[in-house]
Amino acid sequence: MHHRGKLYGLLCASVPASLVEEEEERSLFEEVAGDIAFALHKIELEEEHERSEEALRRSENRYRALFDSANDGMLVRNLAGNIIIVNSAMAELTGYNIDELTKMNISQFLSAASFKTTMEKQTKQLEDESEAKPQRYELQMIRKDGMERTIEIVTNLLTDRVKAPIIQEIARDITEQKRSRENLRAYASRAILAQEEERKRIARELHDETAQALASLGVDIGYLSKTKRRSHEETSKSLEGLRDRTEDILRGVRSLSQALRPLMLEEFGLLAALQGLISDLNQQYGINAQFGAPGTPRRLSPDVELALFRIAQEALSNIWKHARATACTLEVEFSLEKARLKISDNGQGFDLPKVMDDLARSGKLGLTGMEERARLIGGTLTIWSKPGKGTTLVLEVPQ
Numbered sequence: 174m175h176h177r178g179k180l181y182g183l184l185c186a187s188v189p190a191s192l193v194e195e196e197e198e199r200s201l202f203e204e205v206a207g208d209i210a211f212a213l214h215k216i217e218l219e220e221e222h223e224r225s226e227e228a229l230r231r232s233e234n235r236y237r238a239l240f241d242s243a244n245d246g247m248l249v250r251n252l253a254g255n256i257i258i259v260n261s262a263m264a265e266l267t268g269y270n271i272d273e274l275t276k277m278n279i280s281q282f283l284s285a286a287s288f289k290t291t292m293e294k295q296t297k298q299l300e301d302e303s304e305a306k307p308q309r310y311e312l313q314m315i316r317k318d319g320m321e322r323t324i325e326i327v328t329n330l331l332t333d334r335v336k337a338p339i340i341q342e343i344a345r346d347i348t349e350q351k352r353s354r355e356n357l358r359a360y361a362s363r364a365i366l367a368q369e370e371e372r373k374r375i376a377r378e379l380h381d382e383t384a385q386a387l388a389s390l391g392v393d394i395g396y397l398s399k400t401k402r403r404s405h406e407e408t409s410k411s412l413e414g415l416r417d418r419t420e421d422i423l424r425g426v427r428s429l430s431q432a433l434r435p436l437m438l439e440e441f442g443l444l445a446a447l448q449g450l451i452s453d454l455n456q457q458y459g460i461n462a463q464f465g466a467p468g469t470p471r472r473l474s475p476d477v478e479l480a481l482f483r484i485a486q487e488a489l490s491n492i493w494k495h496a497r498a499t500a501c502t503l504e505v506e507f508s509l510e511k512a513r514l515k516i517s518d519n520g521q522g523f524d525l526p527k528v529m530d531d532l533a534r535s536g537k538l539g540l541t542g543m544e545e546r547a548r549l550i551g552g553t554l555t556i557w558s559k560p561g562k563g564t565t566l567v568l569e570v571p572q
Contacts, residue, residue, distance in 0.1 A: 243262055243343075245262055245344060246259075246260065246262045246267070246343070246345070247259070247260045247262065247341070247342070247343050248260070248274070248279075248342050248344075249340070249341050250279060250339065250342065251337070251339055251340070252299075252337070252339075252340065253278070254278045254279040254280055254288070254292075255277075255278050256274050256275055256279065257339065258275065266316075266322075267282050267314065267317060268316040268317030268318050268320075269282070279342075282314055282315055282316070283312055283313070283314055283315070284313040284314070284315060286313065287313045287314070290310065291326075291328075294308050294328060295328070295330075295340065298328070298330045299338065308327070308328045309325065309326070309328075310328075311324070311325055311351075312324050312326055314344075322346055323347055323351050324344045324345060324346055324347065324348075325344070325345050326343065326344045326345075327343045328341070328342050329343075382425055383422060383425055383426060386418065386421070387422060390418055390419065393414075393418075394415060435482055437449055438478060438482050442478070443472070443473065443478040443481055443505070444470055444505065447464065447482065447505065448464055450482075450485060450486060451463070451489075454493060454501070458493040460492065460498060460500065460501060461499060461500040462500070462501050462502070462503065464502075464503050464504075465502070465503075466504070466505045466506070466507075467504070467506050468506050468508055470505075470507055471507055473512060473572075476549075477512070477570055480546045480547070480550045480570075481505075481512070481514050481568065483546055484514065484543045484546055484554075485503060485514060485516060487543055488516045488543070488566050489501070489503070491539055492516075492520060496518050496521060496522075496564065497520050497521050498518035498519050498521075498563070500518070501516065501517060501518040501519070502516070502517050504516075509572070510571065510572060511570055511571050511572055512570045512572060513569050513570075514567070514568040514569075514570075515566070515568075517565040518563050520563050521561060521563075522558045522559050522560050522561055522562045522563050522564050523558050524559070524560060525556060525558055540556065543568075547568055547570075550570055551570065552568050552570040552571075553568070553569050554568050555567045555569075
C-alpha cells in the first residue's frame with residue numbers, strides 16, 4: 174500500500190490542474206492512477222521475487238558444487254533412511270554408483286546393528302533439543318563387494334517449518350586408523366608382558382647363575398686361604414680352577430650386558446656388532462651364518478645404528494628360536510641414498526597376515542617391534558615368507 178500511495182501521489186502531482194477541474198474527470202483520473210500504481214507495485218514485487226529466486230539458485234549451486242567436490246562421503250536422506258542426493262565420494266566409499274545409491278536405503282549398506290544405532294540417534298535428535306546438534310559416531314558398513322569397513326559419521330538434522338525434516342550425513346573411512354589403534358594397543362600390552370618376562374629372565378640368571386657362581390667362588394677362596402698344609406702345586410692348581418671359574422662368570426656377565434646394551438656397537442660401530450651376532454649364531458647354535466657388507470661402509474647416526482642392530486638381533490633370534498633354519502645370510506649395503514639391511518634364512522617360513530599391522534594380534538610381537546623401530550627412524554621394513562620357503566627381511570633407511 175505504501176508503494177501504491179506514493180506512486181498515486183506522484184501521478185497526481187504530475188498532471189496540470191486544468192485537466193482535472195471537473196469532478197467526474199478527477200474521479201476517473203484517480204481510478205486510472207490507482208490502477209497504474211497497483212500495476213507498478215506488482216511489477217516491483219515480481220522483480221524482487223525473481224531476484225530472490227536467482228539468489229537462491231546461486232546459493233544452491235554453490236552448495237551443490239561443494240557437496241559434489243567434497244573429499245568425504247556426503248548424502249542427504251529422509252527420516253526413513255531413503256537417500257535423496259549423494260556425492261561421488263560416498264559412491265566410492267560404498268562401491269555403488271550414484272544412480273544406485275539414490276534408489277537405496279542406508280540400511281542396504283549398513284550392518285543391522287549400525288542401522289539400529291543410526292535410527293536411535295535420529296530419534297533422540299528429533300525428541301531432545303540438546304541432541305539436535307551434529308552427532309559423531311562410528312558405524313560398520315558393508316561395501317557392494319562385500320568388504321566390511323568402519324566409518325566415522327557426522328549427522329546433521331535439517332529442519333524446516335514447512336517441509337519434513339531431513340538428515341545430512343558426512344562419512345569417512347577410518348578402518349585402517351582403527352586397526353592401527355587396536356594393533357598398537359595389542360602391541361603395547363604384549364610389549365609390557367615381554368618386558369616383564371625379560372626382567373624375570375635377567376633376575377633369574379643373575380640369581381641362579383651369576384650370584385650362585387660368585388657365592389661358590391667366594392667359599393672356595395675362603396677355604397683356600399684357610400688351608401695351610403698344601404703343596405705349592407696343589408695351591409697353583411686350585412688357583413687355576415678359580416681363575417677359570419672367574420672367567421666363566423665374567424663371560425656370563427658380559428653376555429648379559431651385551432643383551433642389555435651392545436657396548437661393541439658404541440665402541441666399534443654397526444658392522445663389528447653385527448659380525449659379533451653372526452659369530453654367536455655360528456658358534457652357539459650351529460647355523461651356517463654368512464655376513465656381507467657391499468658398498469663403502471660408513472658410520473650412521475647412533476639412533477639408526479641401534480635400530481638396525483636391534484632389528485638384526487631380533488631377526489637372528491627368531492631364526493634360531495622358531496625358523497628351524499640351517500643357514501642364513503646377513504647383508505648391510507651402503508649407497509649414497511640409503512642403507513639397506515637384508516636377512517634371509519632357509520627355515521620353515523610362515524603365512525604373513527594380509528595387513529602388516531595385524532602382526533601384533535597374530536602373536537608375532539618380535540616382527541611388530543621391528544616394524545615400530547623401522548618407523549621411528551623413517552625406514553621401510555618389508556618381509557617375505559611362505560611355509561617351507563624360508564623368510565627374507567629387508568630394511569631400507571634413507572640417508
